[in-house]
Amino acid sequence: MATSMMMDRASMTGMGNAMPMGMGAGMPASMPNMVMVPRCTMKMEKCTGGMKITCMCDDPTACTMMQNLCTMMAGGMCSVACMLNGMMVCCCNLTMGACKVEMTKDGCCVTCTSGDKACCDMIQGCCDCMTACMKAGCTCCLMMGGTPVCCCMC
Template sequence: MAGMMMLERSVGTACLPGMSAAASPAATTGNTLMVPRCTIRVEKCAGGAKLHCVCDDELACATLQNLCKSLCDGLCSVNCLMNGICVCQCNFAMCHCTCECTPDGVCITCCSGDEACCQMVQACCECLAQCLAAGCNCCVCFSGTPVCCGCC
């Protein structure tokens, strides 16, 4: 369980509209939601951005990879929280996101062939990098369902 993070449902739902316990495949207990803990790194790439989610724990890594495999066809978003309050939410609705398993987690690539959309994706990447550098806890979601949480 060292590789898992507890989120209070009331805090998480403030940034995750439409999320409910019934919609979440992750383990739930009372007013909390268990998601894999990871280290998140973002980088610009040709046509968009990449999110690298890396887990230290084997169980957390397997959980993250399974969640991503089952949910990756939905809208990808990242919610950044500082002191439990949502300070930023980036939705990658303007591009196509794919998820690739890595030996220690996943790499989510969000790209667009449209130049204006690519610029928006890369601006989101810069914003997320600033939030992570400032110490925000970020939660990566597919279709509003968290798949992992962590910081840089």
């Protein structure tokens, strides 16, 4: 699928290449934990009470895959990881607000908001940080429950 990327889930969650307990001496120290992630166009913007992340796919197959992932993972912690040259630049865990996922005709829209002023400021600060990372050329990956659901090559 030309509109998807291969991502290593372990490096996204901070687990690195840790050896699982119980691995025998003959087993490789690192077992890849790869997943195909739909490639999309991602837009982040501030809104009243927080921020809105819009993911759009041109390819109908990638769009359906992303929407299915979002539907399955909805309700889990929402986070965005920004990567540059294979290294994580920043990861914003949006735990300080309530995240709501809505399907659109060409993707999905995740709205993270909070009624608390301090939490709203943190969410909007994350929006500013991730927008700056995308403008600088970072790859951004939207995750739900630690599972990548879409990725943007800016």
